[in-house]
Amino acid sequence: MSNEILVDSVETLEAKIQAVRAAQEKFASYTQEQVDTIFKAAALAANHARIPLAKMAVEETGMGILEDKVIKNNYAAEHIYNAYKNVKTCGVVEEDKAFGVTKVAEPIGLIAAVIPTTNPTSTAIFKSLLALKTRNGIIFSPHPRAKKCTIAAAKLVLEAAVKAGAPEGIIGWIDVPSLELTNTIMKEADIILATGGPGMVKAAYSSGTPALGVGAGNASAVIDDSADILNAVNSIMHSKTFDNGMICATEQTIIAHKDVYDAVKAELLKRGAYFLNDEEKNKIRNTMLINGALNAKIVGQRPYKIAELAGFTLPEEVKVIVGEAEDTSVNEAFAHEKLTTILGMYKAESFEDAMDKAEQLLFNAGGLGHTSSLWIDNNSAEGRKKLNTFADRMKTCRILVNTPSSLGGIGDLYNFKFAPSLTLGCGSWGGNSVSENVGVKHLINIKTVAERRENMLWFRTPQKVYFKKGCLPVALDELKNVMGKKRAFLVTDEFLYKNGFTKCITDKLDEMGIAYTVFADVQPDPTLESAQKGADAMRKFEPDCIIALGGGSAMDAGKIMWVLYEHPEADFLDMAMRFIDIRKRVYTFPKMGEKAYFIAIPTSSGTGSEVTPFAVITDQTTGQKYPLADYELLPNMAIVDTDLMMSAPKGLTAASGIDAMTHALEAYASVMATDYTDGIAIRAMQLIFEYLPRAYKDGTDVIAREKMATASTMAGMAFANAFLGVCHSMAHKLGAYHHLPHGIANALLITDVMRFNAAEKPAKMGTFSQYQYPHTLARYCECARACGVTGDSDEEVFEKFIAKLEELKDAIGVKHSIQEYGVDEKDFFDRLDQMSEDAFDDQCTGANPRYPLISEIKEIYTRNYYGKKD
Amino acid sequence: MANNLEWFRVPEKIYFKKGSLPIALRELKDVYGRKKAVVLTDEAGFRNGTAKPVTNLLNELHIFYSLTAVQQSEASVLAGLDAVKKFEPDCIIAVGNTAVTAGKAIRILYENPELTFAELAKRVNLRDRTLETLKTGKAYFVAVAASDSVGDEVSPFSIEIPADEGIGIQDYALLPDMSIIDTDLIQQEDISTIAFLCMIALGNAAMVFYSEYTSDYAKGLAFRAAQLVLTYFPRYQAKPDDMYVLERLSNAAEMAAMAFSNVYDGVQSPENVDCLAAALGMSTEELENRFDEICDLAEAE
Secondary structure: OHHHOOOOOHHHHHHHHHHHHHHHHHHOOOOHHHHHHHHHHHHHHHHHOHHHHHHHHHHHHOOOOHHHHHHHHHHHHHHHHHHHOOOOOOEEEEEEOOOOEEEEEEEOOEEEEEOOOOOHHHHHHHHHHHHHHOOOEEEEEOOHHHHHHHHHHHHHHHHHHHHOOOOOOOEEEOOOOOHHHHHHHHHHOOEEEEOOOHHHHHHHHHOOOOEEEOOOOOEEEEEOOOOOHHHHHHHHHHHHHHHHHOOOOOEEEEEEEHHHHHHHHHHHHHOOEEEOOHHHHHHHHHHHEEOOEEOHHHOOOOHHHHHHHHOOOOOOOOOEEEEEOOOOOOOOHHHOOOOOOEEEEEEEOOHHHHHHHHHHHHHHHOOOEEEEEEEOOOOOHHHHHHHHHHHHHOOEEEEEEOOOHHHHHOOOOOOOOOOOOOOEOOOHHHOOOOOOEOOHHHHEEEEEEEOOOOOOEEEOOOOEEEEOOOOHHHHHHHHHHOOOOOEEEEEEEHHHHHOOOOHHHHHHHHHHOOEEEEEEEEOOOOEHHHHHHHHHHHHHHOOOEEEEEEOHHHHHHHHHHHHHHHOOOOOHHHHOOOOOOOOOOOOOOOOOOOOOEEEEEEOOOOOOHHHOOEEEEEOOOOOOEEEEEOHHHOOOEEEEOHHHOOOOOHHHHHHHHHHHHHHHHHHHHOOOOOHHHHHHHHHHHHHHHHHHHHHHHOOOOHHHHHHHHHHHHHHHHHHHHHOOOHHHHHHHHHHHHHOOOHHHHHHHHHHHHHHHHHOOOOOOEOOOOOOOOOOHHHHHHHHHHHOOOOOOOHHHHHHHHHHHHHHHHHHOOOOOOOHHHOOOHHHHHHOHHHHHHHHHHOHHHHHOOEOOOHHHHHHHHHHHHHOOOO | OHHHOEEEOOOOEEEEOOOHHHHHHOHHHHOOOOOEEEEEEOHHHHHHOOOHHHHHHHHHOOOEEEEEEOOOOHHHHHHHHHHHHHHOOOEEEEEOHHHHHHHHHHHHHHHOOOOOHHHHOOOOOHHHOOOOOOOOOOOEEEEEOOOOOOOHHHOOEOOOOOOOOOOOOEOHHHOOOEEEEOHHHOOOOOHHHHHHHHHHHHHHHHHHHHOOOOOHHHHHHHHHHHHHHHHHHHHHHHOOOOHHHHHHHHHHHHHHHHHHHOOOOOOOOOOOOHHHHHHHOOOHHHHHHHHHHHHHHHHOO
């Protein structure tokens, strides 16, 4: 059996490793229940043996105090068991059904555990219990000075574990430790738990195996002038004398504020400390450090023994030796880690000075990352402030407040949310990969199972959408009767203003006694400059509502002015930055509506801007267009009154009507389309097919105008939520570069883009969880069939749908190519590359079901420059 | 008065998808900074923990809450109102049909202390908009769909007053601020529940096409809703654990409710499926048969 392999050479160690690994392979499939039974049995057995093991440790190492080692063994068994008895470490350890995430725990494999001579049996118990709870195998590399008691502890735990069902030989050890064997096990293991001095820790990290190391400690107990001296001094004495100061977290120095220095000293003396005189100090210095390293002979010894070694005598009952010092550099022996019953003591001029000294000690004499201790009145406001500063400054991973440092640092004795452990991580400062108290979570691999989920989607629209021929004055009623508004700011373009379109609004405002002013300076492609002017005017007038009347330009300009008016500090570049997911964007749009209620009234059918969260503004200095998109820009109210559409000239009717059609088509094809937007988009398409030719032919046809107005707003609602696609991206740039009206630009490209999107083998698919596979062909056919197209196959229906769209375009006078609109050939092709890239970069591209390559965009532009040859 | 004005009004935020509840509800903290919530459920939900997905999240968000059971009755609304007045929440979250309908009334009464139940329940026609001046905004109202939901999350209707005319409390001020439709909260194994949902959806869609006050907005939504029911209900019957199908059906119910909320003219029962059938390209008989099929399954409990 594997227990009988005596490990005293590399060969025997290799054999042992194989045996433990074989046992661990079996262990890896144990259930939580089986593991917990074993865990409990092992803890019980270790606890039962706390005294014999403690005796062995003291006898073999010649260090420490039996009765304190008993506590350590008891703690290692009891507190570790208690902390982890209910923790899941096997199989599914976490499950979030809503998000579809499951975490599954698996063991790491083989742990190499290096055991120090200062806490041999307790550390062995601690590490074996952790290994058992996490289904890992473990092989101990004992310290030569403590090998007998370490192995005894390991053997005991192993026997109890096997008896409770663990596989034979799950715990192993090196019987005759040597540097070579330690290095071998460190290299071969899957993880190293290294407790020891800096040299050993460094070896662990250099082995190539992941290591959870510890570092040297050099805790200073800073005693603030507000501290409870009785509590502080006695805790420090208790902590320092525990097992003769061998826990790495223990206090090594005291830094006392000058105002309490004498009181501290007095209490220390009262309770059994001895303050060295200068001669004795030097003797101790020379004994403590041999060639700059800690003298092993003084580790874990009582003061009288240390004095003996140093060449003077002290009474046996002296509990702690104190050496007062001033120098915090590496040259002062009292500044170093002592691991025995010696304390250095410094006087601080102020709290700042105390922190400075504590830092210097860590940096100069070692101990970075380990532990700091602070004694302070943490109930007072001032004390809490100082505490926060201390916590901020100390580069240590345990900052203990008003607790003994050794017994406090190991956790769960003086603070119960602090994980109990005998392996204390020191973070990067100590060259460790862990900065907390090591526990079960560091010894398992967590596998995360993530199941596909779809992004939450939404349907958002202005709170109030009013429509009908003649509804404008009725809708505006609310401004007074419901909202109590007093000052309205109208935004519109010059043409509309000059031709009296604002009259119906201003008359009504007059009737209601609402003051108003009109800003009629909006240009097509509204500019930042004009928006600034408008915002300035708003700031002067201080309206509580804004009414934007017009086509897309006026409504967009109105929205931008609204933003500038309510948030002059807003940065356009940030607002206009591209996002993949509108809910995850980096920029948080400022909250709108705090000063003014926004009403959008379209005069064309149309951009749909009255119900969308979008606005496009041009920077007149660079010609760059900024598309802003955020639901904060959604108007509060939209009023769609057919009366305002009646006089739209043919060209406008055609361009805006076909724009609405592309809105509906792109919203339907979008990767973000939902049932809600689909229903609305389809209806819009049906209406446009039926009524756009009528409205174009006879602008006085009220029904046709009304239906087009509805269709435009509905298409707007659809794309306000489902967004658009690459046709609009391309139309935006075509418009920017070659000044084609937006609707016409869309019209020229849409059918070709539809073919592009409908490809069953697209070069690249759009990335969005709910868009599972390319099926835009089928989607377009749904639209087609809803619009009365029939056919035997999807391909046939699609072709007929394209034809139907071309027919519509013909009926409203859309030309057949970009060239026909007077765009110069040389100019077009000279700038085509840049235009294609810009189109690719447009925000609308992201929702396209087929993710376009820049070259593909270029192809579409090129083809449609020349148009169809039919 | 309604003659020269038509409208389309739905809750400002309608969120949906399987698993959307924790994401949407997070806005209570991240966007609205709410600190105290009253969570409403029906009696059964109160006992069985229907609202656990909500309350667990409120704990995570450190939003202090009180859980209250309500019924669809005047007494319960007033009792709920009392509980809310004592607790002084800055948001109210109603889970499930009963809680949503009662919650709407409770919320309005809470925000308008001078308003009495009698005034609220006065027989007003939704299209007359007389209660427009009711205040909202103190307590953010979130309606969460659950198994018994049929679309009240997105409608301006509150509880039915057990009386003659069959008109319940209704006003656009009753629209929730946020509606959350998360299919994880809808038990899909119970066919009668899903059949009921589809029955209501189809019925609402039929009424939309039949009503004289209908609009294209409503028709667009209703048409699609009806299509979804007719396509996906058979699929649900074939495979009741298909969450994708359930999602489509619950969307259909919400869409039909959104449509109906904007044409409501007081008629409660679907008199006539003619118009809907014509729009769908089916014969009236065909549609009636499909409808009856679903109704039968809805009643069978």
